[in-house]
Amino acid sequence: MSKQIVIDPITRIEGHLRIECAVENGQVQDARSIGTMWRGIETILKGKDPREAWLIVQRICGVCTTVHAMASVRAVENALDLEIPLNAQYIRNMIVGAHCLADNIIHFYILSAVDWVDIASAALKADPRSAAALAQKLSPWKDNSAQEFKETQDKLKKLIESGQLGPFASGYWGHPAMQLDPDVNLIAAVHYFQALEYQRKINKVVTILGSKTPHIQNLAVGGVANPINLDSPATLTMERLYYIKTLIDEIQDFVQQVYLVDVATIGAMYPEWCSYGKGNGNYLSVPEMPTDGKGMRFAMPGGYIKGGDLSSFRPISTSQDPYFSDNVKESVKHSYYAGDWTRHPYVEETEPQFNDKGGDKYSWVKSPSFLNEPAEVGPVASVLAMNAARHAPTIRHSRWMLEKMAAISGNRQELDILPSTMGRHIARSIRAAVVQESLAEQWQGLITNISSGDYTTFNPPHFPEGEQRGVGIHEAPRGTLSHWIVIENGKIRNYQAVVPSTWLACPRGTNDEPGYYERCLVGNPVADPEKPLEILRTIHSFDPCMACAVHLLTPEGGPLSTIKVM
Template sequence: MSEQIVIDPITRIEGHLRIECEVDGGLITGARSIGTMWRGIETVLKGRDPREAWLIAQRICGVCTTVHAMASVRSVENALDLEVPVNAQYIRNMIVGAHCLADNIIHFYILSAVDWVDIASAALKADPKKASALARQLSPWKHNSYQEFKQTQDKLKKLIESGQLGPFSSGYWGHPAMQLDPDVNLVAAVHYFQALEYQRKINKVVTILGSKTPHIQNLAVGGVANPINLDSPATLTMERLYYIKSLMDEVHDFIQQVYMTDVATIAALYPEWCSYGKGNGTYLSVPEMPLDEKGTTFAMPGGYITGGDLTTFRPIKTSHDPFFEDNVKESVKHSFYKGDWTRHPYVSETEPEYHDNSGDKYSWVKAPSFKNQPAEVGPVASVLAMNAANYQPAVKHTGWMLEKIGSINSTKQTMDILPSTMGRHISRAIRAAVVQEVMLDQWDFLVNNIGSGDMTTCNEPHFPKGEQRGVGIHEAPRGTLSHWIVIENGKIRNYQAVVPSTWLAGPRGTNDEPGYYERCLVGNPMADPEKPLEVLRTVHSFDPCMACAVHMINPEGKEFSKVKVL
């Protein structure tokens, strides 16, 4: 007999997502993904000055602030056909890269590791000597000493004895789907604490270049507001640039020797999760890290893949590529908005119309499509595209990762494991290694360009009379982000943000085809409907961020996730 379970809310951050699943015979047979909050930034921006849109847009989300700032300035530049000085591109690219790495590290260690790693087992059953030896066998990382492992275990023991589990209080400890050896659990727990340190280091790069984090302040339509003057201490000097480089170098080791290695280890020990959570084989990504003024060449390729077949790869080449601009649409057939239309974002509307969710309309999230099909965005799409384009840094790190997994569980691994629940973590780690490399290139480019005497960082925008339309594309940590702007006589007439979580968490679309989470949950196992760890694993693998929470604190109710078995 089938039963229905409801998990509400499901995200670890910024949570406004509810998942309803049908379970039959220990397997998920159907799912509905429901965005429970209205996101209507568009209505706030109407009528405003396009130059200040990014300041408001980066408040959409509390976590991925820089990405919305970036997509927003790019949309205005795209509409005006405004060139961006290369110094500004390099500075922006370093911010994009540093933010991405901080985000990836936090996502894996802080937000999803507890889906796979049993902290209680690490605290109570692991042998710190053996665990430390195992870690040293897997990686040359310098902070894998016995002392480090013993200290962390003592800390965790104390926490568990105190009965107040703090950040770990809602983990499903002892769940039958938790399969790692206690020593492996301890390796991950040690790195959990180290991850906090390294995300802080890399975030410092964002702070220095962006003047402030969260919410960078250095962007401007047409460039950045960082003055470059190698002689003045108040500006971007060589000293600061070298400090940034030292931070990037430190994080390089963490990414390669810790993050990549831990993901490979956990993937190797949960092989069945490399086949659960597959999508429909349609992937969309955009190129990132523009290298010229016009946004016609990029360091990291992106594009469209269908049928899970890399030979179908169609690159998206420039920030003006009509292949992207013409093929994105949004449907509100199953969303709480007026009408039943499927439209291009330039002419899309955001007029809420709430019903109870028993009918056709059941989510506040719109359903985007590319060439009238839903598509998976995110690290899998990006890594597949970069491999399809034979982009060497991606080919290299993908090869390393697959080999590492294979060496741990004695198998031969191919890219076929990437489109899966675990494959999303694998791809995110591969992409982080690529981003790390590209970011160091940006630093070299910037220093060389300054060395050649070019100090320009901004071109002033001019708004002609009449209407201009533009799209700002950004391959964010969670996937393809696009901001669409229509400017009329220097003011914003329409603004739509099509965000990665919309592509993934969206409801059914125009032809009633399921949204991406809905599709990927079907076929997942479910050992204990009261503790739906498996649903969390698949949904968390996408790194859901149902943007823009009210983060309210409520002293009355200790209300956590409601799991309802109907």
């Protein structure tokens, strides 16, 4: 007999996601992904000035702020065929790069590592000296000292003895699916606390260039609001730019000597999780880090892979590539909206129609498709696409990761482990290393361009009469993000945001095919239905952000069990 498991909410930082699973014989047989809140931003934007949209849409979420702002200004610029100054492009690229690194570090250490790391074991069973020695063998990281490890272990012991575990409360400590050695658990715990400091450091780049974070203030349709005047301390000066360079250098050491090494170590020690959590093999990403004023050239490629076959890779070359803009659709067949349609975002409607009486509709999330099929977006899609495009930094970091895992486990690994629960963490760390390198290149590009005498950061937009349509694309930390705008006589007539967590957390689609979370949960092991750690592992590997994806919450309904999620 199958047992019904309900986890609501399942996310650690941003809720509104309910997962329902039918479990039989220790495996998930069926699943439903349910977004429980309506977003409504599309309705708010109607009739607004397109130049204001980016300020509003980044309030979709307090986590994914810069990404929505960036996609929004790109959408308006695309509609107007507006070129932006090269300086503005470099500044934007540094903002999104720094935001991505902070986001990736937070996701692994703060939101997901505790699905794999037993904090109680690290606190009570580990030997700080042997753990530090192991960490030093794995990496030259400067803060892998025995003293650092002892201080962290003492801090964890005090938390456990106090009975107030703070961020570690409600964890499934001692769960049979936890299988790391106590010393490895302590290594991860030490780096958990260090990660807090390094994500703060790289976020300073966003603050300096974006005026604040979250919710940056420096963007404008046509460029950025950062004046460059090397003689004025009130503007973007060389002093500020070289301080940014020190932050980029510091995060490089953390990414390469800590983040990549920790992911390789944990991935090597959970080999079975490189086979759970697979989807249908369709992978969609878009290019990122534009290196010209019109989004025709990019430092990081993107594209589409069908059926898991890398030889099928079809690049998405520019921000105006019709291969992408013509083939994205969304369905509301199983979503709480009026009608039963599958439409292109330009002609979509967002008319809420909630029904708590059951039936085919069960989520506030729409169901996107590319070429009429579901697709996985995110770091796996991005890293596979960049490998298929023969992107040298991605190939180098991918090879390093696979060789490091093989050295730890003794088993050879290939890229085919990436489309999996553990593989998403592996791919995310690889992409973080690539982004960090590109971030340094964007900084150098800005310095070189300023040195040539070019201080321009803004080109004013002009809104003609009639209708204009545009799409803004961005390969965000969670995957492919696109904002779609229809402008009529200088005002917004229609606006749609198709976000990564919509692609992944969606309900069943046009042909009743499962959404991506629903598909990837089937076959997952569940050792203890009262403590469904394994379900958390797979869902958290996608880094869901539901404020972005959902388009009201009903207090009705009776879950069979309530699961606390740390």
